[in-house]
Amino acid sequence: MxxxxxxxxxxxxxxxxxxxxxxxxxxxxxxxxxxxxxxxxxxxxxxxxxxxxxxxxxxxxxxxxxxxxxxxxxxxxxxxxxxxxxxxxxxxxxxxxxxxxxxxxxxxxxxxxxxxxxSVAKSVTSTLVGAAVKDGYIQSLDDAVTRYIPGLKGSAYDQVSVRQLLTMTSGVKWNEDYTDAKSDVALLFSTPADPGLDSTVSYMRRLPREAAPGAKWVYKTGETNLIGVLVTSATGKSLSAYLSEKIWKPYxxxxxxxxxxxxxxxxxxxxxxxxxxxxxxxxxxxxxxxxxxxx
Incomplete structure (x- = not known):
């Protein structure tokens, strides 16, 4: 068909x-x-x-x-x-x-x-991960997230892989309630960042663990934001520049x-x-x- x-x-x-x-x-x-x-x-x-x-x-x-x-x-x-x-x-x-x-x-x-x-943007961001793997910027989806985002070291993301971040199975606790002004998805964009840190990294590294990495799926916009930070860190390019290079211009x-x-x-x-x-x-x-x- x-x-x-x-x-x-x-x-x-x-x-x-x-x-x-x-x-x-x-x-x-x-x-x-x-x-x-x-x-x-x-x-x-x-x-x-x-x-x-x-x-x-x-x-x-x-x-x-x-x-x-x-x-x-x-x-x-x-x-x-x-x-x-x-x-x-x-x-x-x-x-x-x-x-x-x-x-x-x-x-x-x-x-x-x-x-x-x-959330359509999430599919674009994850596609850029594939491009970064193909280009050699990301060595493996099984690499530790902290290899590419050092600001997460010492947090609940210590044992989380890139693959688990992509699939939202990090085991890190998160609330995606769009009607709650105190939910993580709302506070993510309104909480002041720690000095010298990206605002997403600053917020996400404060979150507690609720399950072992890979054991539980929870929808988390914050984790796709982290994927964006990871791609920027790995490639040395902004998401917009990399999107232009890999998709927007050639396609x-x-x-x-x-x-x-x-x-x-x-x-x-x-x-x-x-x-x-x-x-x-x-x-x-x-x-x-x-x-x-x-x-």
């Missing part, structure tokens, strides 16, 4: 009023209203510092395929415009075999605009991507990577076809 890929469906959510010289803490995004999401997600660079993953000179084309006429969800058929309005959807792109079968926009969003990702993304950074210039590996809807589709195609030169 030929695969039908929903390359990207952006359920989009006006921005909080902030002083131009003082951006809001990244954790505030977790608690934005629907109106704030709809205004803020397409222009995160107006509110937070960002780095750029530059596109190249060539564009990977997405030719038109046979159009899809209806939207079917859960066995029900919907008028697409009605469905998008009801679900507050800003963009839908459906690709099949690299061809565009459906592309629609709403909420004032359009093909030239970027939209921020949250032919249509527009520069923007990635939220902290006060030390480190990208948030677990979230906050902004790109166009079609470039989300190209990321899907990059992964589906096996990368550069395989499509």
């Amino acid at each position: 030929r695969a039908l890929i929903l390359a990207a469906g952006l359920v989009l959510a006006g921005l909080p009023a902030v002083a131009a010289d003082k951006p809001p803490p990244p954790a505030s995004v977790l608690f934005w209203s629907q109106a704030q999401k709809e205004a803020g997600f397409p222009k995160m660079e107006a509110y937070f510092p960002m780095s750029t993953a530059a596109r190249g000179d060539q564009v990977h084309e997405l030719p038109a395929g046979a159009p899809l006429a209806v939207a079917r969800v859960g066995g029900r058929t919907f008028d697409l415009a009605e469905y998008m309005a009801r679900e507050k959807t800003a963009g839908i792109l459906v690709l099949q075999d690299g061809k565009v079968r459906l592309e629609r926009y709403g909420l004032g969003y359009g093909p030239e605009g970027r939209w921020t990702s949250f 032919g993304m249509e527009k520069d991507a923007l990635w939220m950074i902290d006060e030390r210039g480190q990208e948030a590996g677990g979230c906050c990577l902004s790109m166009t809807l079609r470039d989300y589709g190209r990321v899907g195609e990059f992964l589906r076809t096996g990368g550069i030169g395989a499509s």
